[in-house]
Amino acid sequence: MLGEAIIKGMAVTAKNFAGSYVSKDRLPTIQYPEERQVLSEAVRNFPFLVYDGDDWEKGLRCVSCQICEKECPPKCIYIVKSKDKKPDYLGKPQLYPAIFDIDLSVCMSCGICAEVCPFEAIMMDQDFELSNADRFGGLLVNKEQLARSHDHHMRIRPSEAGPIEERRAAAQAKAKAAAEAKAKAAAGKPADGGD
Amino acid sequence: MSAVLDHPASPQGAEPSITPPQASGTPVFAVTPRAREDGGIGSDLLEVSMGPQHPSTHGVFRMDVVLDGEVVVKLKPVFGYLHRNHEKIAEGTSYLASMPYTDRLDYFCSMTNNWAYALTVERLAGLAVPERAEYLRVILAELTRLQNHASLCGFLLQDMGAMGTPLMYAFREREKIIDLFEAISGARMMCNFMRFGGCRCDAPRGWLQQAARVVDAYPAFLDEFETLLNENEIIMARTQGVGKVSAEQATGASLTGPILRASGVNYDVRKVDRYGIYDRFEFRVPLGDHGDTYDRYMMRVLESRESIRILQQALRDIPEGPIIDPKSKLRGFKPPVGECYGRIEAPKGELGFYLISDGSTNPFRYHVRPPSLINLTILEDMCVGHSVADSVIILGSIDIVLGEVDR
Amino acid sequence: METLEQIKARVEAAIPGAKLKVLTNDSPCAQHSLLLDPAHAVDVARFLRDDPKLRLDYVSNMAGVDWPDAVIKTKIKKRVEKDGQDVDVEETIESLRSGYLEAVYHVYSMALKHGPVILRLRTEDRLDRISVPSLTPVWRGAEFQEREAYDLYGIQFTGHPDLRRILMWDEFTDYPMRKDYVEPDDYEYEPTPHDDVVEKARRHYAPEAKP
Incomplete structure (x- = not known):
């Protein structure tokens, strides 16, 4: 019969229309910003720099090795190395970035910087409310704006941050023990021993 | 003029x-x-x-x-409005840095783009892919095929004048698959997930179960979609006999993918090359009889059903284990001197990468064989003799994405 | 499928005057290729397509490649007499390879489901003798890709039915995929904080730079 299939199709539409009131499966719309989606842990947006402790400037993990700058596909990272060194979490003197800029208008959120970083210093954030009135200057962020504490990392991505924290804590404890042992040995010996 | x-x-x-x-x-x-x-x-x-x-x-x-x-x-x-010389960019960066750019070729199917590129580099460098990564790749590629075909059917109906409804239903289902991509790779469309010799990370806890739930619920959607559309008199009148392509024409013009098989040519790279682990799965290759727009639409629905079969087998059999070849290097990756052409069956057709290595960190030559572009070779022959409104749905049934056509 | 040597022998027997050369590829995938001579390329292609044992009816991929002038270093082992003894010495010989453009075709058979056979065509140089015969009359699937190679590399395909720019606009004059291509200084005007893009853009937009 002509039109039979059209009537059948109408029945499907009616079922979906009525169903959208009862079944969440049929209506995935969310009333943003009142309602917010629960982001999955893997969600990545733009990079941030991790720091330990309370002072962002002291605690930045970045040693400005510039690997991320080299590997970044759209070349949106800009790093200038420092002249002096400061001790890292193990007490070893390391360089730090005098300038660390990321142009968010160029960044394509691929996450390669976080992947190649050997110091776990740069990670991918989940903050997506970044609209800015200044298209160039406002989206060029410096290291102060990029710095986030490791607590933030722990909060957004515990299964990635957890093992990192454990590893770092273990290394720190080991370094501390080694330093103490060294200090003890140095104290045991007269000062003229030297090296 | x-x-x-x-x-x-x-x-x-x-x-x-x-x-x-x-x-x-x-x-x-x-x-x-x-x-x-x-x-x-x-x-x-x-x-x-x-x-x-x-x-x-x-x-x-x-x-x-x-x-x-x-x-x-x-x-x-x-063509060319979206041209950005992807190939030149790739020649100026390392092998790894091209991976996120491949996402942006056919931005509906970043997982298969990643796979095609990773596969070519693996052959060029002689890397092996661990079992679990191969399974993950198959799962992700077939999910990509499902969501690509669903949105294609939605857009095709939109072109025909069925404003919104089928497209919204298709996108509702696509959303569930996109959520799965987000949970595993961190991004909905620009996944950047595969690496040379495996995958970037393992599936998070519960992901495979969630994927199995989505896959199991998918046939119900396809049934609904087919009831809505398959026998609809208007659709049949608009699509049957429109934009016919014979098997000889299709082969000669290097058509690939569903639109080649709609003309009755049995050629599916998954069956011919058996790349990855596709030889382990039982699935059929649907073929069309007439090579018209209706067959091209039906091909997408039938292929989705076969993809579901592959997915069910893969999700059942996936083993535990490592997900990346230990020989694979993130930084300073240098394949030996040589060249390689690798291809896979992407949802839109055969996606190939041609790479020449000169032994340095950057490829000497990087070429993409884009199915969307080459499938357009025959557009004129399909459209001549039909009305303007028909040429719109003929173009819709070819399934192009301009990110890939123009590169 | 037959080996490339067998194909070469059969082609040379069937087409008088045709000269083919097998080029080896050292990469683990070992995809070796056949270098065709431009004078007989179309005949060879037609033979490969129509031969019942090969039936290579489907050109999957076609790519242009730019090989600029290069110094090729080859190492040879030599036996020299030194202090009255024969010693093996490795010697590096440098030779100049003049540049050329290359068109590479990856051809498969859809009917017999085998392949790829890789065919290569080379131009004589990179400047003015840059034409090779088009294989589009044999395999229509090469049409857009040959246009692309013409557009981006400047390879002139003689016998192509519709050789126009495909991705760049018609008024564009250069060939952007060539290795020695220099992009215009304002091709990327947005000031990214990185490398020389800012500098270039600044120079381009400086008031004194404008005529």
Whole structure:
């Protein structure tokens, strides 16, 4: 019969229309910003720099090795190395970035910087409310704006941050023990021993 | 008259009689008076530039069409509005840095793009892929196929004038798959997930179960979709016998993917090359009889059903284990000197990568074989003799993404 | 499928005057290729397509490659007499390879489901003798890709039915995929904080730089 299939199709539409009131499966719309989606842990947006402790400037993990700058596909990272060194979490003197800029208008959120970083210093954030009135200057962020504490990392991505924290804590404890042992040995010996 | 139409037609194309107008400059369209053979008043030939902003061209794509009344007598596709010289960019960066750029080729199917590139580099460098990574790749590629085919059917119906409804249903289902991509790779569309010799990370806890739930619920959606559309009289009238392609034409013009198989040519790279671990799964390759737009639509539905079979087998059999070859290096990756062509069956057709390595960190030559572009070779032959409205759905049934056509 | 040597022998027997050369590829995938001579390329292609044992009816991929002038270093082992003893010495010989453009075709058979056979065509140089015969009359699927190679590399395909620019606009004059291509200084005007893009853009937009 002509039109039979059209009537059948109408029945499907009616079922979906009525169903959208009862079944969440049929209506995935969310009333943003009142309602917010629960982001999955893997969600990545733009990079941030991790720091330990309370002072962002002291605690930045970045040693400005510039690997991320080299590997970044759209070349949106800009790093200038420092002249002096400061001790890292193990007490070893390391360089730090005098300038660390990321142009968010160029960044394509691929996450390669976080992947190649050997110091776990740069990670991918989940903050997506970044609209800015200044298209160039406002989206060029410096290291102060990029710095986030490791607590933030722990909060957004515990299964990635957890093992990192454990590893770092273990290394720190080991370094501390080694330093103490060294200090003890140095104290045991007269000062003229030297090296 | 634009310069485009002064060139002779393609070898197999129709040769209409057009006298180019003498007007200077490039008008948007031109009218050419044409007398009928019996001396009566004939219709005029009208050159229309469809696009690059036309909503039915699926992106910034232009078709220069010459119309006799409402019937297409000549058609030339014009490309390049989205050209960014992807290949040149890739020659200037490391192998790894090209991976996120491949996401942006066919931005609906970043997982299969990643796979094609990773596969080629693996062959170039002689890397092996661990079992679990192979399974993950198959799962992700078939999920990509499901969501690509669903949205294609939605867009095709949209082009036909079924405003919104089928597209919304398709996108609702696509959303569930996109959520799975987000949970595993961190991004909905620009996944950047595969690496040379495996995958970037393992599936998070519960992901495989969630994927199994989505896959198990998918046939119900397909049933609903088919009830809505398959026997619909309007769809049959609009698509059956429209844009026919014979098997010889299809092979000669290097068509690939569902639109090749709609013409009855049994060629699926998953079966022919058996790349990855596709030889372990039981699935059939659906073939069409007529090579018309209806067959091309049905091919997507039938392929989705086969993809579900593959997914169910893969999700059942996936083993535990590492997900990346330990020989694979993130930084300073240098494949040996040589060249390699690798290809996979992407949802839109055969996606290939051709790489030449000179032993340095950057590829010497990086070439993409884009299925969307090559499938358009035959667009003119498909459209000539049909109305403008039909040429829109013919283009829709080819399934192009301009990110891949223009690169 | 037959080996490339067998194909070469059969082609040379069937087409008088045709000269083919097998080029080896050292990469682990070992995809070796056949170098065709331009004079007989179309005939060879037609033979490969129509031969019942090969039936290579489907050109999957076609790519242009730019090989600029290069110094090729080859190491040879030599036996020299030194202090009255024969010693093996490795010697590096440098030779100049003049540049050329290359068109590479990856051809498969859809009917017999085998392949790829890789065909290569080379131009004589990179400047003015840059034409090779088009294989589009044999395999229509090469049409757009040959246009692309013409557009981006400047390879002139003689016999192509519709050789126009495909991705770049018609007024564009250079060939952007060539290795020695220099992009215009304002091709990327947005000031990214990185490398020389800012500098270039600044120079381009400086008031004194404008005429």
